[in-house]
Amino acid sequence: MSDPSLAMAFSAAAGELGMSAASWLFLRTLAAVEAGAEEAAIESLGAQFPVMAAVGAAWREGHRGPRCDLEGVRARLDGVTRAVVLGVESAHLDALVAASPGLELGLVTESPLEADFERILANFGGRVAAVSLAELQRWSGATSALVTFLYGVDSHATQVSPIWLRAVGDDTRTQFRTLLGWNVLPAPMPVYPRWLVEVALDAFTDVVP
Amino acid sequence: MSLAFAGILLAALIAQALWPGARLRVVVSGAALSCLLASLRGVSTTARLFAAVPWDVLTILVGLGVVTEVLVASRLFSLMAVRVTRATGARPWRFALTFALVMYVVSGLVNNLTALLLVLPVMLVVFRVLGVTQRFLSLTLGLLLVACNLGGAATPIGDFPAILLLGRGAMRFGVYLTAAAPRTALALALVVVALSWRRQASPRDGTEALRAALTVNTLEALHRGIRIDRRYLLPGAAALAAMLLGWVLIPASTGIGPELICWLGAALSLLGAGKVGETIARRRVDVEAVLFLLSLFVMVGAARESHLFTDIARWLTALPLSPAAQVVVFLVAAALLTGVFSAGPSMAALLDVADALARQHPREARDALYVGLAMSVCAGSSLFLTAATAGPLTQSLIERAGLRGPDGEPLRFGFREYLPVGLVAFALILSVGIASTLAAL
Incomplete structure (x- = not known):
């Protein structure tokens, strides 16, 4: 998946779900379809969307959902x-x-x-x-x-x-x-x-x- | 004298096609000028011209628009679009075909412009997340617009040309439906087959499954809490079903015409929708369409009083051609005129010529001629992006969306992008219309 089209897809989701919610949604979806695909997305999207980078770091530490107190x-x-x-x-x-x-x-x-x-x-x-x-x-x-x-x-x-x-x-x-x-x-x-x-x-x- | 009225009508049609932003001012002025000329020359009076306006047709248009708005309030169309996407698994070609099929059916029952307006935002999300190519975008949207046009021509309530036939009593509901639905379905199938060779959706880079999953999950997340509102779905659907039954079952001999059935159905849906019904009645009636068509009818009425259309029909029947060839000339001319002037103006002007032509044929052949005219108008509506109102609307929505292709290139949907689809659809729909009309003559 090319960077521009993935970034456009992420923007579409983030605009209405929020940066954090969209990041979790993308990582969960990609990981469910193809193991390791979420790592490529963290690298690609994380450089453009810092919230994705932060969520990606949490994902690597084993978190699977947003923080919600x-x-x-x-x-x-x-x-x-x-x-x-x-x-x-x-x-x-x-x-x-x-x-x-x-x-x-x-x-x-x-x-x-x-x-x-x-x-x-x-x-x-x-x-x-x-x-x-x-x-x-x-x-x-x-x-x-x-x-x-x-x-x-x-x-x-x-x-x-x-x-x-x-x-x-x-x-x-x-x-x-x-x-x-x-x-x-x-x-x-x-x-x-x-x-x-x-x-x-x-x-x-x-x-x- | 008929040349003066023809001049006003033609000038108004050309001006509204050239300057769509001023189309209402153009036709309203043209109608006023026609009334003035008819009064000064003693051809007719304004009261007589207004009495000749087919108010039943306008009643059906407004009534169907009202029922559509009640259904819109139920969120039926956007949720339907989400479910269709889920059902297709966001596989690009399956998605395009299914949407075209759904919009074909929907356009036969409700105002396709409104339905399209509600389905397009969901499609835009799919285009963004799926990452489509220029070719796929042009093909999908082109096919969607053609399917809307064909659906509108499939039933007597789908679009203005068929409503005009029903409202003026040229054809009965069931007769039109049984003749037009199979023809339009065949034309849609042919268009799909003809376009399927161009179907490459997105670069095949092995990420198709990931894109599809992201699309479905994103779309579901965006609509996670949205439910169909039964408070509006029930009155809207009940009114539409009652109207359909009424049109099919109530004979004209009772004096209850299609316009009264539509009026009663619209009133039922508004009453059932409560306060929202009142808001719809006050604010959501399409006054622009009513004013546009009213002005056209006045101009056409003035031209009719001057015997313009009987002169055209006489000229057509005097052509040194067989009756079948004359019909072909008429249908091709109708399609081309619609391509330039759009469906409303050409149908309003050409139905009188069709009436004159139809009188030369037996009853069954007349019905085939009317359906052939509706197919020709549908072909013309599908020729250019500007020929039907839904085209420019889709164009502006796509422009505002700022879609980009797989490599970040901006995607467009304009006159040029639509034209290949339009030419294929025009040729196939017109061919089906002509062939089926000739077969019945």
Whole structure:
């Protein structure tokens, strides 16, 4: 499989499933069809998509699924009645929706990759509303939270989707009770975090490492 | 005088074909000019021209569009596309053939443009993950568009030309269906056979099984939580089934025509869909198509009042040719005109000529002539990418998708890429249409 066509295939999946979920899906699928095929994909895609490189490293260490500390998230969202999620990670979103029946959820319909948000949202059976960046402040309040996915955490910084920077400025920060970062990678990324941006951990009120 | 109305009609048809972005302004202006000229010259009045508009045809178009929208709300079409991909194992040629077959059937029952709009996003994911070549992309999409055209011509409710025949009472539902369905199925089979030699899908580098597995698993992950919404599927499917039964079983002698059956079915589906039904009625009715066809009918009506079409038919029947050869000339001309002007305008203008020609033949031969005309229009719709509305729409979706080939080269689907498929389809569909019409004369 040529690099350009594999990269296009990965982008198609990552845009709507999330970088981490798409990486796990690709590795599991390739390994199931042909032993060793996933190694070629880690090499080929890992150079272009650092999340794949990080997931590939975890795969080599024996991990077979994403890191998902749902209890940690629920504890930090205790008392929150509405939350807006920035960025897509399907496995984590599915878990959050299933575990939080009373929580009003919105998803910011912006992505650095091509994504059909109508299809993304249809997967949640009406439980998650579409939120444009212009509508973000309508979701603010004393019991509101902003949630985003973190791609590896070290002692002081993390990587997030660039959508986070577009949405969260000094004005937005004070209008939400909780700014929650939810780590989806088992280890920090080994290569330069292309597609993502680095932010300081103190940009969040809560982090689920 | 008939030349003036012919001039307005022809100028409007040419202008809307040359500037599709201005087609509504062009035909609305043309219709207004026709009304003005007819009134000033005493040929007709605006009220008379409007009374001659086949409102039953427009009612059927709107009604079928409404039922399609209710089915769309159920997510039936996108999930169907996912299941078709899974069933084919994302094996490229099997995938292309099955999609063509499914769209042929779907296009016979609902608005193919809407169905195509919902199926294409799923196909785009398949193209991206599967990693297709330019040739395979052109062939698959070309075949899909031809299958949609043939499906639309297979039943009396599939597309505008057949709806016009049904709505104007030129043919009964069952008669059209039994004549057109086998002919279109045969034409589709011939097109598939003719195109199959070009079928190379993607570079054979030993990764076909990996690509197929990635495609199926990605597609399933993207639709993991999406379910068919029975709240809309049931009223939509029930209304469509009731309409089909009504069209087949209720005799015209009851006074209940196909347009009333369609209206009742559309109302039933809207009532059954609850609040979404109200939203569909207010916002999803295809006003653009209605306005376009209404304007065409007004222009055609003005030309008819000036005896233009009877003059053309008289000229055609005066040709020093046998009646069979005259029919062939008419069918070929209809196909070529459709290729240039698209199905709606040519069918609206040519049906009057077909009526005049049909009067020279016995009843059974008339039916064959009408079905032959529908096949010719279908052949013309398949000739160029621009001949049917679905073509430019597919082109723009592919352009926006930014697809790339195995080596990263950009993939296109435009006029040139479609043309080889279009020429093959045009020749085969027209041949089937002419042969079957001549056999019945």
